[in-house]
Amino acid sequence: MKPAYRPDIDGLRAVAVSAVILFHAFPEALPGGFVGVDIFFVISGYLITGIVRSELHDKTFSIATFYERRIRRIFPALIIVLMATEFAGLHLLPPDELHSLGKNAVASALFSANLMLLSEVNYFDISAHSKPLLHLWSLGIEEQFYLLWPLILWALPHRKMPVAVGIALIASFALNLTLVRDYQAATFYLPFTRAWELMAGALLTFLPSQPRAIREPAAIVGLVAIEASFFLFTDKMTFPGWAAALPVTGALLVIMSERAFVNRFLSLRLFVGVGLVSYSLYLWHWPVLVFLQVYLFRPLNDTLGLVAIVLTSALSVLTFFAVERPLRRRATILPTGAAMAAAGLFGLYAAVAKAPDLPDELQAMISAPDGVSTWRVHECILLDGEDGDFRNCSESKRPLIAIWGDSTASALVPGFRKLQQDREFGFAQLSVSSCHPLLVPAHSASEYCLKKNSEIVRRISEIKPDVVVLHAIWDVNDRIGTTRPTIDALRAAGVPRIIILGPVPVWRGGLPNAAVDYFRRSGEIIPERISQFVDGDAGDKAMSAIAAELGVQYVSARNALCLGNKCLTHVNGAIMARDIIHLTKAGSEFLIGQIAPQLGIE
Template identity: 40%
Template sequence: MKYRIEVDGLRAIAVLPVIFGHAGFSLFHGGFVGVDIFFVISGYLITTIIMGDLDAGRFSVLRFYDRRLRRILPALFLVIAATLPFAYLWMMPDEFKNFGQSIVATLLFSNNMLLAMTADYWSLESMFKPLIHTWSLGVEEQYYMIVPVALFLMWKYARTYVLPAMVVLFISSLMVAVWGVAHFPAIAFYILPTRGWELLAGAILAYWLAYRAAPSPKGVRQEVASLAGLAMIAGSVVGFDDSFLSPGLWLLIPVGGAVLVIAFAVEGTLAYRLLSSRVLVGIGLISYSLYLWHQPLFALARIHAVDQVGPQTYAVLIVANFILSYLTWRFVEAPFRNRQIIGRRSFIVLSVVSSICLLGAGIYLNKTYGMYWRVFDRNENIADIDKRIYNSRVFEYKKSHFDSDGRRRIFVVGDSFGRDFINMTTETFDVSNIEIAYSDTAQACIESRSDPVDKSLFDAADIIVFASGYDTPDSIRQHCVQRDITWADERGKEIFFVGTKHFGYNLNWIIQLSSNDRANQYNKIPEFSLRNQKLDEEIVPSANFISLLGAVSRDGMVPITDDNGKMLSTDRRHVTKYGAIYFGDHALKPSAYGALLVGGVGAQ
C-alpha cells in the first residue's frame, strides 16, 4: 500500500480533540468523535492492506496478526505497567480492584464488554478509570478477529459479494446502533455490533477506491468534498456534547467527514496541504501513544487531587503526554514494529512474559479487593466494605408479600441508594421489630404503578420510603410527591422521601494521610448535589423528608470518615458499613422516620 501522508495528518485531527475534550476544554465538548474517526481510518487502512496482500497472493493470517500485535501490545504493556504503581499509591480499594479487572479485560481485548456491563461512559466515575479508553481497542481487535479470515474466504470463494456483504453489514450495524442507543445507551456505546458500521465505512471506502473509483487528480470536486469533510469533523468536535446519543445517527456527520477526507484529499488540494503539514503528520505518527497515555495521566491526576483538576494542570499533563508519547513511539513502538530489531521469537517471548505478569497482577487485585489493607484493617470483613457486596446483599429483601406477624412493615422503593437506606436502617434500629420489603422498579406515582407485587406491598406497608440517586432534578419525583403523600394519608400510612447524598469529587486523597490523621475528615459537596438537596427541600414537606446531607454536612462539606478514621464511602456515592452506621445515627435517628422505629409501634 502506498503511504498516504495526509492520513497521518487525519490521525492528528482525530486524537487532539479526544485529548482536549477529556481535559475539559469547552471548545472540544464533542472531542469523543475522534475515536469514530480513528475507526474509519483503521477500517480503511487495514482493509486496503489485506486486499493488497490478497491480490498479490501473499496474504497470511499469522503475518497479519503478528503485524497487528506488534502495533498494539508493546506500548499498551508499557502504559499499564507504568500506571500500576501510582494506582497502588492513590486508588481506593474498590477502584484498584476495578483497575485490576480492566487490566485483564484490556489485555484480552474485551474491556469494552466489561465496561458495557459496569460503567456509563458519561458518568463522573468514568473520569477516574485509567483504562476506560481502551474500550476502543476492544472494538477494533474484536472486529479484526473476524474480518481478515472472512475477507480471505470471500476473496477465494465469493469475491463478487465482498462489497454487497460490507454494505449489508454496514446498514445492519447502523440500524442496531440506532435501536441500541434508544433502549440501552450505556451498553450500545461500547460494543462491536453498534460500532462496526464505523469500521465498515472505512472498509467500503477502501474497496471502492481500489476497485470501483477511477483515479482522479485535483479538481473542484476534490477541493470541495475534502474541505466539506474537514468542516463536518470540526463541526462535530465543537458542536456535539454528551446529549448526542452515541453511536447514533449523529455520528454519520464525523464518520462521513472522515470518509470524504480520505476519498478526496488528493495531492494538491488545500485539505491535503493542511493534513500533510509536518506538525500534524508528526502528531499523527505518535497518535496511538498519545491516545494510550492521555487517560491514565488525566485519571491519576484526578485521583490524586483533593478537588477538581484545573486547566493549568491539564496543560502540564498534555505536555507530559506529548513527551511520553514521543519517547514511547521512538523507543518502543518503532523498534517492536521492525522485525530486524525484534524478531518473531523475541516478540512472542516478551509478549507472553508481559501478559502473564500483568494478567497475574490484575487477577490478584480482583481477588484481594484492590489490596484493601492499604486503607482498611486486614481483619476487616470485605463484605462490609466492598460496595457491591454490601449494597447488593439488600436484594434479599425483595419479596412478594409481608408476613403477618405484627411487626412494622417498611416498603423501600429505589435503586442502589434505596439499598443504602435499608443498610442504614438495619445497622441502626432493632430489626426484630420491623419487616422490610424492597423494590427496584422504576419510580412512578403510586397510583400509576401497574406491577401487582408492588401494588400489594404498597397496600400492606405501614411505612413507604422512596430513595433514589440522581444527578439532575427528577421530574417524576416532583410530579408525584404530593400525590403520593395524599395517597398515604388517606390510608393512614407514613411516607418518606430520602434526600440525595454525595461524598465529594474525590476521596482518594485520604489514602495519603497516616491512619492516625484520618478521623473526621470532610470533603466539599458537589454543586449539583447541593442544588438537588435544595430542590428536595422545596418540593417535599419537612415532615416527609429525610435529609441525609442536611443532617451531616457543615458549611457545604460532607464527612468522609468517622471518629475512628473509618471510610464512610469508597466510591463517592454509596456507603460502607461505617457509612451506614454514621448516617443512621446522624440522619435517621433524629428524623420522624427514626422516631417511628425507635417507638416500636406495631402494624396498624
C-alpha cells in the same frame, strides 16, 4: 502494488486524536470530541483493507506476516503503557479500583478490553472516569478486526469482496440502530455494532478515484461534518446510533478526496507529525489524566488539563522515538509476545493483590461489606430503565414503613433490616436508581422516572403504609413546586405520616478513595470525623426549608452523621460510604439506628 503513503491520512489521525484528548481534558470546550475514535475506525478499515487487497492481488499475502506486522505495530507501546499504568495503580489506587485495573490489563493483553469493560457496566461499578485503561475499549475492537477481517478477505473471491463489505456494513449499522436505545452500552462496546464504521473505510478501497470537481466540495463537506460533530454532539446523547453516521461520513469524504485542498492542508508537517505519534498519544492521554486527578484528589481545572496534555505529549514523543519506531522494524515476535504476557501477568497480580502500602486496618476498613446484597436489585430497586411493579416489595407487618426514593434510599435497607431484629414493624422498599421521588418534570426527573414514580404512588395507595419516608440525594436545585405534587399525592392516598429524610453527606472522589489518599499523604488512618473531602450542607438546609413550608416532618441525615462540618468516616472499623453517596452496611445501620426515634420506631 502496495498502497502509496498518504500524509493527509496521518493529518486526519492528528485531528481525531486531538479531538479525543481535548474532549477528555476540556469536555466543555469540545463536547463531541469523543467521535475522534469513530474517525480512527474508518481510517483503520480503509488502510487495512487496502493493504490486504493489494497483497492478495500481488499474491504476496501471508496471514502470519500480517499478524506479525500488527504485533510489531501495536504491542511495544501498549506494553509500556500497561506496565506503567499497573505500576502507578499499585501505588495510587484503592483495592476495588486496583482490582478493576488488573482485570482490564489482563483483558487488554488478550485483545478483549472492550468486552471486559462491557462486563463491568452496571450501576454499582466504579466510576468510568476512575478506570485508567477505559480508553483501550477501542483498541480491543480494532484488534478483533485485525484478527478476523484479513481471514475473511483471504477466503473471498475478489469479485465477492465489495458485496461482502456492503452486506457487513448494512447489517452492522442496522444492528447498531436496533440495539442502541435499549442496550446502549453493548452497542457502544461490541465489535458487531461497530463493524460498520470499519466497513465504511473498507468500502472506499473499492471505489474509483474521484474527479477534482467532486473531490474539492466533498472534502469541504467532510471536514464540516467532522467539525460539526465535535461541537454539536455531547456525551449525553444516544450514541453511536444514527449520530455516528455524521463523523463517519465526514471521514469517508475526506479520505476519498485525495489531493483536494483540505487534504493538502492536512498534509502539512505539523498535522503529519502529530498523526505519526497519534497511537502513543491515545495510549498515554487517559492514564495521565486519571492518575493526575487521583494523585491530586480533585478534578482537573484548565491549568491542570494543560499540564496533562504537555505530559502526555512528552511521554508520547519519547515512546514513539524510543520504542515504537525502532521496534516496528526490528522487534522479533517471541520477545514481544513474552513482554505482552508479562504485562498481562502483572495485571493479574494487580487484580488479586492488596495495595502494598496500605495497612491491614485500612484495607479492612475500605473493604467492609457494602450491603448491596440486601437491596433486592432489579426487583425493589430498578436500574437503567428496567420495568417492574414492586409487587413483592412490601411486608404485611404493621406498622408499615415505606421508603421511596433513589439508590441512596435502597442503601438504607440494611439499617432497617438490622432494626427489625428487635423492633416490630413491616418494611416496603420502592426505589428507582437516579430518580428523586418527584411527579413533575425537574432536573432530577426524567420521563422514565416520572412514569415509575406514578406507579409507586399507585402501589402506596394499595399497601397503605403508616409512614412514607422520602429519601434521595436531594440538592439545592430541588424546589417546593416540584416536591409539592409528591406530598399532595401521598396525602390523597391516605398516608397518615410523611417524612422527608435529607441527603447524606457527599464525599468528593468517594470516601474509600479519600481514606486512601489521607493515609498516603499523612501516613495515618483517616480520622473518625473529618471536614476535608466532604460537601457543604446547602442541600440539607434547602430540603429542611421545603419540608417546613409543605408541613411535613423533616429528618436530617446530615445531623445524624456530622457534627458541624465534620462528618463520620468510619464506625466499628468499617467505612461509612462505599463511594460518593451510597452508605455501606455499617453506615446504613448507624444512620437508621440514630434516627429511629424520629421515624416513630420505638
